Amino acid sequence: MARKSVVSFTSLIELLLILIGISIAAAPIVFANANTLKASYSVENVARPLVKLKRPVVILISSDGFRFGYQFKTPTPNIHRLIRNGTEAETGLIPVFPTLTFPNHYSIVTGLYPAYHGIIANWFTDPNSGETFTKRSQEPHWWLGEPLWQTVVKHGLIAATYFWPGSEVKKGSWNCPPKYCQPFNKKVPFEERVDTVLGYFDLPSDEIPSFMTVYFQDPDSQGHRVGPDHPEITEAVANIDRIIGKLITGLEKRGVFDDVNIIMVGDHGMVGTCDGKFLYLEDLAPWIEIPESWVQSYYPLLAIRPPAGVSPAIVEDFPARLHYSANYRISPIIGLLDEGFMVEQRNLSQRTCAGAHGYDNAYFSMRTIFIGHGPKFAKGRKVPSFENVQIYNMVTSILNIQGASNNGTASFSNFVLLPNR
Numbered sequence: 174m175a176r177k178s179v180v181s182f183t184s185l186i187e188l189l190l191i192l193i194g195i196s197i198a199a200a201p202i203v204f205a206n207a208n209t210l211k212a213s214y215s216v217e218n219v220a221r222p223l224v225k226l227k228r229p230v231v232i233l234i235s236s237d238g239f240r241f242g243y244q245f246k247t248p249t250p251n252i253h254r255l256i257r258n259g260t261e262a263e264t265g266l267i268p269v270f271p272t273l274t275f276p277n278h279y280s281i282v283t284g285l286y287p288a289y290h291g292i293i294a295n296w297f298t299d300p301n302s303g304e305t306f307t308k309r310s311q312e313p314h315w316w317l318g319e320p321l322w323q324t325v326v327k328h329g330l331i332a333a334t335y336f337w338p339g340s341e342v343k344k345g346s347w348n349c350p351p352k353y354c355q356p357f358n359k360k361v362p363f364e365e366r367v368d369t370v371l372g373y374f375d376l377p378s379d380e381i382p383s384f385m386t387v388y389f390q391d392p393d394s395q396g397h398r399v400g401p402d403h404p405e406i407t408e409a410v411a412n413i414d415r416i417i418g419k420l421i422t423g424l425e426k427r428g429v430f431d432d433v434n435i436i437m438v439g440d441h442g443m444v445g446t447c448d449g450k451f452l453y454l455e456d457l458a459p460w461i462e463i464p465e466s467w468v469q470s471y472y473p474l475l476a477i478r479p480p481a482g483v484s485p486a487i488v489e490d491f492p493a494r495l496h497y498s499a500n501y502r503i504s505p506i507i508g509l510l511d512e513g514f515m516v517e518q519r520n521l522s523q524r525t526c527a528g529a530h531g532y533d534n535a536y537f538s539m540r541t542i543f544i545g546h547g548p549k550f551a552k553g554r555k556v557p558s559f560e561n562v563q564i565y566n567m568v569t570s571i572l573n574i575q576g577a578s579n580n581g582t583a584s585f586s587n588f589v590l591l592p593n594r
């Protein structure tokens with residue numbers, strides 16, 4: 174394509190983004206940072222001593238797509254027990270952009286934004302090698318950074334993963350040992366996942382993992398199918414609460430509930446897509462033709478990679494607050510969709526009315542939960558919302574180990590955790 178065409182392509186793209194309601198401008202949001210955070214008053218000022226366990230243990234739980242606010246949909250006595258006796262992000266945990274499952278889960282365990290940990294979407298093509306990353310890709314070259322299980326094992330401690338994106342990737346000190354690392358299988362009942370984790374506490378004390386992950390794919394699976402306001406979500410949330418109750422009871426029976434640090438999070442929220450906010454790239458042909466082969470993904474992340482020879486120069490920078498640049502894997506043209514919008518190549522009259530996520534993390538609907546419970550978390554404390562890249566440092570701080578460098582704020586943990594005695 175001639176240079177002149179390139180220029181016109183670029184301006185047309187901008188026009189296109191404006192015309193079709195896609196915003197590449199920054200939306201206002203307040204992000205909490207270490208300087209502005211002030212935890213609410215708590216009578217406790219030091220971590221509680223361990224009674225039965227010999228060393229600190231963290232169980233990191235993810236309930237996929239647990240939108241902030243779901244905890245009020247129905248009685249959730251077990252989740253609320255953790256909230257009441259623990260520390261909560263009062264207005265939710267802020268996911269990283271794009272608010273998708275793999276980028277966020279991997280940010281939680283590395284403390285890195287997707288541009289730095291390399292998992293820039295759930296699905297993408299590497300423009301250099303032509304290889305495609307999918308949710309099943311386990312080759313270590315995709316997965317940058319140092320996830321918590323690797324950090325933990327590097328320090329001579331034991332880590333156990335009952336599912337987590339990236340946990341089966343053998344990298345550095347982590348070789349996904351069969352005793353402590355479960356290959357993903359969504360059919361494994363949630364009860365079995367919890368029973369396995371509880372079983373670790375029956376091992377001799379030097380075999381109890383210091384760090385464990387547990388992952389539940391609900392209520393995300395229901396959210397995609399029926400949207401966030403359907404009774405099926407309420408049911409799924411009640412079920413997650415029941416599973417948390419099972420974990421609590423099992424830990425109590427073993428006399429370790431008050432010794433274990435439980436961090437319960439989600440990866441992102443969910444928004445309804447029932448408002449008919451549909452855009453079809455084909456309808457834009459009079460202004461600009463975007464061949465299907467250029468489009469890496471449609472929604473909620475519109476990622477377009479034109480072929481070699483077409484070099485779009487976007488005049489307006491993508492908002493820096495999204496930290497979504499400086500990685501060659503990221504497509505050169507990203508359409509930041511307004512909340513609830515869906516984009517497709519053409520109108521096939523297959524409109525769905527359900528739920529989606531992946532949008533700008535400034536939207537409140539994309540927020541999820543953060544609850545910390547255990548000896549390092551003050552009881553009944555509320556902290557302002559923060560981004561999930563802070564969690565990595567929080568875990569290494571609880572375990573008293575030196576973490577790898579990351580995008581979290583080194584001192585952040587001091588605002589959320591109780592100091593050691």
Ligand SMILES: [Zn+2]
Nearest residue numbers: 237238274440
């Ligand atoms: Zn998810």
